[in-house]
Amino acid sequence: MSESSTVSRPTLEAVAARAGVSRATVSRVVNGGDGVREPLVERVRRAVEELGYVPNQAARSLVTRRHDAVAVVIAEPETRVFADPFFALQLRGISKELTAHDSQLVLLLTEGRDDHARVGRYLAGGHVDGALVFSLHLDDPLPELIHGAGVPTVFGGRPGWGDGTRSAVYVDSDNRGGAREAVRHLVALGRTRIAHITGALDQTSAVDRLDGFRDVMVDADPRLIAEGDFTPAGGERAMRELLDACPDLDAVFAANDLMASGALRVLRERGLRVPEDVALIGFDDMLPVAEQTDPSLTTVRQDIEEMGRLMARLLLRGLAAAAGSQGGLEAPSSVVLPTTLVRRASA
Amino acid sequence: MSESSTVSRPTLEAVAARAGVSRATVSRVVNGGDGVREPLVERVRRAVEELGYVPNQAARSLVTRRHDAVAVVIAEPETRVFADPFFALQLRGISKELTAHDSQLVLLLTEGRDDHARVGRYLAGGHVDGALVFSLHLDDPLPELIHGAGVPTVFGGRPGWGDGTRSAVYVDSDNRGGAREAVRHLVALGRTRIAHITGALDQTSAVDRLDGFRDVMVDADPRLIAEGDFTPAGGERAMRELLDACPDLDAVFAANDLMASGALRVLRERGLRVPEDVALIGFDDMLPVAEQTDPSLTTVRQDIEEMGRLMARLLLRGLAAAAGSQGGLEAPSSVVLPTTLVRRASA
DNA sequence: CGCATCGCTGAGAGCGCTCCCTGATACTTC
DNA sequence: GAAGTATCAGGGAGCGCTCTCAGCGATGCG
Numbered sequence: 001m002s003e004s005s006t007v008s009r010p011t012l013e014a015v016a017a018r019a020g021v022s023r024a025t026v027s028r029v030v031n032g033g034d035g036v037r038e039p040l041v042e043r044v045r046r047a048v049e050e051l052g053y054v055p056n057q058a059a060r061s062l063v064t065r066r067h068d069a070v071a072v073v074i075a076e077p078e079t080r081v082f083a084d085p086f087f088a089l090q091l092r093g094i095s096k097e098l099t100a101h102d103s104q105l106v107l108l109l110t111e112g113r114d115d116h117a118r119v120g121r122y123l124a125g126g127h128v129d130g131a132l133v134f135s136l137h138l139d140d141p142l143p144e145l146i147h148g149a150g151v152p153t154v155f156g157g158r159p160g161w162g163d164g165t166r167s168a169v170y171v172d173s174d175n176r177g178g179a180r181e182a183v184r185h186l187v188a189l190g191r192t193r194i195a196h197i198t199g200a201l202d203q204t205s206a207v208d209r210l211d212g213f214r215d216v217m218v219d220a221d222p223r224l225i226a227e228g229d230f231t232p233a234g235g236e237r238a239m240r241e242l243l244d245a246c247p248d249l250d251a252v253f254a255a256n257d258l259m260a261s262g263a264l265r266v267l268r269e270r271g272l273r274v275p276e277d278v279a280l281i282g283f284d285d286m287l288p289v290a291e292q293t294d295p296s297l298t299t300v301r302q303d304i305e306e307m308g309r310l311m312a313r314l315l316l317r318g319l320a321a322a323a324g325s326q327g328g329l330e331a332p333s334s335v336v337l338p339t340t341l342v343r344r345a346s347a
Numbered sequence: 348m349s350e351s352s353t354v355s356r357p358t359l360e361a362v363a364a365r366a367g368v369s370r371a372t373v374s375r376v377v378n379g380g381d382g383v384r385e386p387l388v389e390r391v392r393r394a395v396e397e398l399g400y401v402p403n404q405a406a407r408s409l410v411t412r413r414h415d416a417v418a419v420v421i422a423e424p425e426t427r428v429f430a431d432p433f434f435a436l437q438l439r440g441i442s443k444e445l446t447a448h449d450s451q452l453v454l455l456l457t458e459g460r461d462d463h464a465r466v467g468r469y470l471a472g473g474h475v476d477g478a479l480v481f482s483l484h485l486d487d488p489l490p491e492l493i494h495g496a497g498v499p500t501v502f503g504g505r506p507g508w509g510d511g512t513r514s515a516v517y518v519d520s521d522n523r524g525g526a527r528e529a530v531r532h533l534v535a536l537g538r539t540r541i542a543h544i545t546g547a548l549d550q551t552s553a554v555d556r557l558d559g560f561r562d563v564m565v566d567a568d569p570r571l572i573a574e575g576d577f578t579p580a581g582g583e584r585a586m587r588e589l590l591d592a593c594p595d596l597d598a599v600f601a602a603n604d605l606m607a608s609g610a611l612r613v614l615r616e617r618g619l620r621v622p623e624d625v626a627l628i629g630f631d632d633m634l635p636v637a638e639q640t641d642p643s644l645t646t647v648r649q650d651i652e653e654m655g656r657l658m659a660r661l662l663l664r665g666l667a668a669a670a671g672s673q674g675g676l677e678a679p680s681s682v683v684l685p686t687t688l689v690r691r692a693s694a
Numbered sequence: 695c696g697c698a699t700c701g702c703t704g705a706g707a708g709c710g711c712t713c714c715c716t717g718a719t720a721c722t723t724c
Numbered sequence: 725g726a727a728g729t730a731t732c733a734g735g736g737a738g739c740g741c742t743c744t745c746a747g748c749g750a751t752g753c754g
Contacts, residue, residue: 009473011710012710012712013710021734022733022735023711023712023735024734024735024736025734027711027712028712028732028733031712036733037731037733040732052471054468054471054472055472055710055711056409056473056709056710056711057472057474058404058406058409058414058711059409059709059710059711059712059739060710060711060712061711061739062405062406062409062710062712062738062739062741063710063713063738063739064712064713064739065739069453085432088435091454091456095458096456096458099456099458099462099465105454105456106451106453107419107442107452107454108442108452109439109443109446109452111442115446118446122451124401125401125402125404126403127404127451232639258635261639265639265641268641288579288635289635289639291579292608292612292636292639358741359740359741359742360740368703369703369704370704370740370742371705371742372702372703372704374741374743375702375703378742382702382703383702384701384702384703387703402740403739403741405739405741406739406740406741406742407740407741407742408741409708409709409710409711409739409740409741409742410708410709410740410741410743411709411741411742
């Protein structure tokens, strides 16, 4: 472990002494320099530089009640977080935006159900200015907890339907529209027996994609819809079910790429050619999967990094509005980002 | 955005008043309760409960100079972070350990070279008690910066060779040993013309795996070593090179699964059967890839989550040692975790 | 029974910062 | 040239907490 320095860091006081001004003046300079004349500003800047002064954030937030920190809560069971780069991308987007606003990112990962309380306590503790929460399960207690904690929050993905979520601000992909586009593409290809492998239906994204499928296939044979769980294994299982029930299906829309890859394996195993016999479309455009399958996967892309960036932007804007208060900036409202169909080989 | 509560949170003072004791006593109870008699402890506990008191961390660290927060620095170019669940798993492990010690996880993602300065400044600013740093590139300036900042740090993966890293504590997989095991397995299979696709050689893990390969294939034909970059495309490129140079090779050890998947495609494209004609082994046991390929990938597994957990544990132990100072706990030293060969279909 | 000792509680200072308010200086304006 | 008005710097309080130290009652021992 690198040795920790024992030399105490310089304080405002020290900088003030060196620059020959008062603490207050240094503080003003450090915080933007308004209302201080140029020569003094310069002197203070130099003193700061020479001493390597860095403001003590603890002391600062003690009085300002701001923390310049935002919590990112990821309350996903293990599987999902590992299986795809979804969160890595979102985090990247969030990080970029927060960095641009000098805010820190405090990451809260939950480990199992009873861990929610811990997160709730932390958020209620007022350690951060706001929270970005990924809570994609309908029965998730987190939105309620957060509502109770009174922390400004933006959700990633439309949250479930607790009381606390009614007025919630969220950023989501146009799951329903994206699904519609995928299915319409299959229709345009001349496919008529189009099946759907749903995601885990306790997640709004899965429900929305299913709704999108139904929008186009208004009276789809119920046997053409099989419930999956967003995993490759679930995709395999669902695909088998579908083929057993309707051996003559000619297209499949899977609610994500991982399940599509599973479905693909089953199709191949059954000697069906993709896309000739069965056209296949996924969702997410998860590159390591979508591009690596054979044939490569036609899929619905969502701009995940942008979602993250947008979440952070909405939150920060809301915080600024709350701080500046009455008038001017107004509280942000939810945003649904468009998706695009990426045509590759599978459909 | 959920509304932010305007009611100010209760202070120590308020709890003290309610319990009919002094601030100091409440503080003692909140911080473990040593040296306070049971009836009082009980009274204070109840007051805390009733008021929903949560300590103000800012005020606390202002005096203790502790933050109960650890920075996790990920200084990777985009590609790697997205391509695999590596970091998600590490983060999970780190998070578990930190949570168990009531420490927060502050995530610092760098965006490009010039961003290192920002990270350095933040760490030097004394906002966190320590840092966990992933810095796998030989020319990375980060170790130096951190050394300069004097923040207790544990590295994920053996860092490069700056002055500041000589004494660095790190947690790494036994890349060399794992590579040796993989290659020995190929030898045991009776393969003789064994090729290696290296990772990006500016990373210690790639160098170590190459060294492991060479340990077994002491005088390998240089044409049997092709430089990759840890991406599938790089794997394809390298595989083509290898086949062009040595059409008769009968085994390939790729420095990660992603490259192995690329190599696999090229092998299939050239009409070579895996494992019959060419045996193939990857590294990482990155599930979404290793299990999904056809044939599934034999690979070297590293316990990534455990690495993360261990990093956090070492750091916290070091911090405790520094705090308790002289005697008792001693500063931790680096750890290299074993790897295991996972046999699937490709070799 | 008196005195030293120990255990527990409370008073108070102060961590480093921001921000209000006062005072000083420079600049109008008549 | 005096009075009024901006403009800018500094003094000081206080954010909520921890921690040292003094004090006080209870206990042990001679």
